[in-house]
Amino acid sequence: MGVAVNRNRLKPSEGDGGKPPLAAARLTIDEHLPAFVEARQHYLDALPIGAAVIGIGPQGRFVECSNAVFKQLNEPLSARSRRADSLLDRNGLGERIVEFLISGDAHSDFEWQDGDAIAGRHFSVRLARLAETHISGARCMLTLLDRTAELQTAQNLRREMLSDSLTGLPNRAGFAELLEQTSTDPEQHFAVLIVDLVRFSRINECIGPMAGDELIITVARRLVHALRAGDRLARIGGDEFGVLVRLVEGPGDALHVAKRVQEVLSAPFRLTDLEIKVECSIGCALMNDGVADSEKLVRHAQFALKRAKETGKTEIYQPTAFNMARKRFSLETELRRAVEGNRLHLAFQPLIDLSNDRVAGFEALARWQDDEHGEISPTDFIPVAEESGLIVPLGRWALEAAAHTLAEWDVRAGRPLPVKISVNLSAIQLARDDVASVVSTALDGAGIAGSRFTLELTESAVIADPERAVRVLDALKELDTSIAVDDFGTGYSSLAYLQRLPLDILKIDRSFITGMLEDKNKVAIVRAILSLADALGLKTTAEGVESIELSRTLAALGCAMGQGFHYSGPLDSDAAYSYLLARNA
Ligand code: C2E
Numbered sequence: 001m002g003v004a005v006n007r008n009r010l011k012p013s014e015g016d017g018g019k020p021p022l023a024a025a026r027l028t029i030d031e032h033l034p035a036f037v038e039a040r041q042h043y044l045d046a047l048p049i050g051a052a053v054i055g056i057g058p059q060g061r062f063v064e065c066s067n068a069v070f071k072q073l074n075e076p077l078s079a080r081s082r083r084a085d086s087l088l089d090r091n092g093l094g095e096r097i098v099e100f101l102i103s104g105d106a107h108s109d110f111e112w113q114d115g116d117a118i119a120g121r122h123f124s125v126r127l128a129r130l131a132e133t134h135i136s137g138a139r140c141m142l143t144l145l146d147r148t149a150e151l152q153t154a155q156n157l158r159r160e161m162l163s164d165s166l167t168g169l170p171n172r173a174g175f176a177e178l179l180e181q182t183s184t185d186p187e188q189h190f191a192v193l194i195v196d197l198v199r200f201s202r203i204n205e206c207i208g209p210m211a212g213d214e215l216i217i218t219v220a221r222r223l224v225h226a227l228r229a230g231d232r233l234a235r236i237g238g239d240e241f242g243v244l245v246r247l248v249e250g251p252g253d254a255l256h257v258a259k260r261v262q263e264v265l266s267a268p269f270r271l272t273d274l275e276i277k278v279e280c281s282i283g284c285a286l287m288n289d290g291v292a293d294s295e296k297l298v299r300h301a302q303f304a305l306k307r308a309k310e311t312g313k314t315e316i317y318q319p320t321a322f323n324m325a326r327k328r329f330s331l332e333t334e335l336r337r338a339v340e341g342n343r344l345h346l347a348f349q350p351l352i353d354l355s356n357d358r359v360a361g362f363e364a365l366a367r368w369q370d371d372e373h374g375e376i377s378p379t380d381f382i383p384v385a386e387e388s389g390l391i392v393p394l395g396r397w398a399l400e401a402a403a404h405t406l407a408e409w410d411v412r413a414g415r416p417l418p419v420k421i422s423v424n425l426s427a428i429q430l431a432r433d434d435v436a437s438v439v440s441t442a443l444d445g446a447g448i449a450g451s452r453f454t455l456e457l458t459e460s461a462v463i464a465d466p467e468r469a470v471r472v473l474d475a476l477k478e479l480d481t482s483i484a485v486d487d488f489g490t491g492y493s494s495l496a497y498l499q500r501l502p503l504d505i506l507k508i509d510r511s512f513i514t515g516m517l518e519d520k521n522k523v524a525i526v527r528a529i530l531s532l533a534d535a536l537g538l539k540t541t542a543e544g545v546e547s548i549e550l551s552r553t554l555a556a557l558g559c560a561m562g563q564g565f566h567y568s569g570p571l572d573s574d575a576a577y578s579y580l581l582a583r584n585a
């Protein structure tokens, strides 16, 4: 609510040369009413907080301060009368008071700092208008509430919240704030590096948490040395450091700093009687023009870090890699729906006996026809299924669907057909699922003999966990199924395993068959595989037979079976059945 003010009274009086009120001749009220002033001084002194009555009127300005004000402002009490109105000269306070007195407002509250940023004190100031008198002119009561301690506590708390107690560096929140502040300056270009210590949790377990802490502190100290002036370091996780790199020359600066980081960490760390080698992975994201979203920047750097852990090199975030991951993620969601909604189907590719050119069996291959994306290749969705664990339900489905199709063909033919069906097993499936009992259930459910089934697995399935592989394959043999090694020659089978495992067939990878007729080396490899198979008592199937010449050569070399577009690509169930009848007629 406004209070009427006689503005004329605030004008400089004649004879003071038109100076503003604060510089006006200093004539204090106590010359006129000493007893009244003294009484008022007593009231002021009795108040529990610093208070002052301030007036600016026709007779100049006057200030009466309580003792508490002197204490709060750290002024010696003896100088009181001399310094009372110096209150108005402190850090803009006088101007705020004049502004208020002119405004006509009833009161005004503001924060005010007395002194510099380091040693200064903070006050909540309240100005409350007092009634005007003829002598005083416009007046107000000022009260000072010292909030220095409160503010310092808040600042300390904030500092604590934003810093890592072990290293004293900014923590994750502190780093975010640092980035936030930096990204508001359009002139500056920055990159974010995330440095992750490789296997730190293992090291920590071995050396104990105390030594682990010491190691982190030493790493932090070395990292600080790797940085240039203006770069900033933070500890953003247990074994993760964030670096804000100033780009002066260009993006190359970020890689330069990354290299320095690798260098300073390369020398072993000596902790009491231990010598520890610490390796790190580094992911980097560049703040490009216009993109000043610091949270995004950290996310991008983290994504690059993930890649760096795979590749073993410092990686810079690239949007395409990110989009690929996103695509993969949405593929996973859709694949999950397709598996659950039973929207996959099997295609069947004939396996031809090269000695008589008849169909000896079919390989069942998963197909995904998606409404939106059309036909999606198994080379795209099988890896997604493996990574997400969906391969387990998918693999079970494939086994059951294949068994049912074979049973259905038998019913159509009115007798058990002399063909086998091959189903692919993924290494992940072998590791996670109870494959033998799943196969057994599928066979029983369809009423098919185990001898009609071949399971194809890649070399990697065996290498991952040989003990388990032996157990599972033995159990599958108990069911009388055959076992084929798929894509043979591309993995790292050791001959010892080949001998130890109950295998029946080696499927020679397509890469050796394609172009074999024009490449002596390939012929040599195929010959070698064939004689190895012979020595181990295994049959062979050549993948990717695309021409009659190939089929003849392979037959001549002693390969038992062929699979490929020369005979037929994968067919749907009905077409496969017709193909079988026609070819074996
Ligand atoms: P794979 O088991 O080696 O299957 C043979 C692949 O070679 C099939 O590709 C087939 O269409 C293709 N192919 C056959 N003959 C020829 C030929 O003459 N020329 C060429 N260029 N290609 C030929 P597809 O169907 O795309 O399957 C790719 C891979 O996906 C399979 O390789 C297999 O590893 C995997 N896969 C397919 N279905 C399943 C499944 O149900 N479970 C598992 N775990 N993996 C599956």
Ligand code: MG
Binding pocket: 363, 424, 456, 486
């Ligand atoms: Mg296969």
Ligand code: MG
Binding pocket: 486, 487, 507, 509, 543
């Ligand atoms: Mg294959």
